[in-house]
Amino acid sequence: MKRIVILAAALAAAVLGVGAASAADYSPRGSVVTYRHDPAFERGYSGLLPGCDDPAVLKSVTSAFAHREKAYWNSGLELVEFRRPREVGYRSWGLSFVPRRFCVAHSFTNDGRKRLVSYNIAEQQGFASLSWGVEWCVSGLDRSLAYAPGCKMARP
Incomplete structure (x- = not known):
């Protein structure tokens, strides 16, 4: 019975020409949003984050x-040592986004290989949104391809 209802709904949508919903921009054409001050600050973000090192x-x-x-x-692979951690971006996506500090560092793993680690420190992304949190990616070891290609999505 359930299949018949689903098929009937799909057939009705096809016949009536109902397509997927699309988002609408209701702002006036050519309008530019200007902020009095930092919009992220209005949402309780301070922008104070620890350094890359x-x-x-x-x-x-x-x-x-x-x-x-x-x-x-x-x-049993582990990161043993970090060398030259440095900042490559701070709030790179704009003021209205969650404050993030983007960093890269070279690290040695316990198998003796040198790898590039890309990580970002984000405000209120820690436990229960009470402190900062870290997202990271180790080049060559992103096996699930979450930050593919080559950890590029972990950088600004």
Whole structure:
């Protein structure tokens, strides 16, 4: 019975020419949005984030990487050392987005290979939105291709 109802609805939509819904922009043509001040600040964001070389940030990346390698990939691979962590962007997507600091660093894994680690520190993305959180990607080890190609999606 359920299949018949679904088929009837699909047939009616095809006959009546009903297509997919589309979003509409109701702002006047040519209008430009100007902000009095930082729109993210109105939502409670301060923009105060730890630096790329902050030990707590690097420890967060290291421990999350080790956990993921062990739990999902049954691997003992770990990040051993970070070299030259540097900022490559801060609020690169604009003032109305969640404040993020984009960073890259070279890291050595316990198999002796040097890898590029891309990570971003975002405000209110930690536990229960009470502090900052870190998203990261290790080049050559993004097995699920979440930040493909080559961890590019983890950078600005």
